Amino acid sequence: MGETLILKQDSTKLRWVLFCWLALAVVFAWIGLDPSRFRGSPEFNQLLGLFGFLLSGACSVRVLFKRPATLTFTPQGFAVGERPPTSWSDVERFFIVTIHGTKLVSYVLTPGARSTLRGKARISAALSLTAAHGQVPGFLDREPEEVRDLLEDWRARFAA
Structure with a gap:
């Protein structure tokens, strides 16, 4: 299913x-x-x-005792580790950002989803030099460009 x-x-x-x-x-x-x-x-x-x-x-x-980070894709959205999932329809776009030589996949939320950011997430997004509202962990079992493409494909399929 x-x-x-x-x-x-x-x-x-x-x-x-x-x-x-x-x-x-x-x-x-x-x-x-x-x-x-x-x-x-x-x-x-x-x-x-x-x-x-x-x-x-x-x-x-x-x-x-630290567990490796995970990125979970479902038709409803994506989740980084144990955080609550982010809905595909709340994401405007995914892009690559390089921070201290490490490539990360970042994302920008839609204007409606931005207003729901609370506390630390809101401050972090406001102070972000990359204009991103969130990042996906690096060092996954795939290259950042491939992860970005996967995220964009899933967003295109399930954002409706």
Whole structure:
């Protein structure tokens, strides 16, 4: 009955981020356990090691339990992760924007849908340098241009 397509973020990036946080935790543990080996006061090095270890360990745990982002297409609209779906008829257009070298698919809402933006979403849209009302996560299992084309195709089919 209902046609659904789900694009998922590549989990390789999350694995690399986890590896980096764990490596940083090991370095800070080393600084904390052998503070006299490093320049500066041993007390400061112990404190730095402890603080760094706790912070990088906490970040490792957070990354460990983070799920890769998803983009779900349904005839009613599209949803990014766990957010409520955006109706196809509320979107004016999709386009590619490059932010710090990363290509993202952005979208502009219709004037009627813009008035329903609340709180943080309204402020974010007002401050956006790209004139976008939202973005789709990068690093999905397809190229940004392909994701944009898919979104436009679904919008054309189901926006009526």
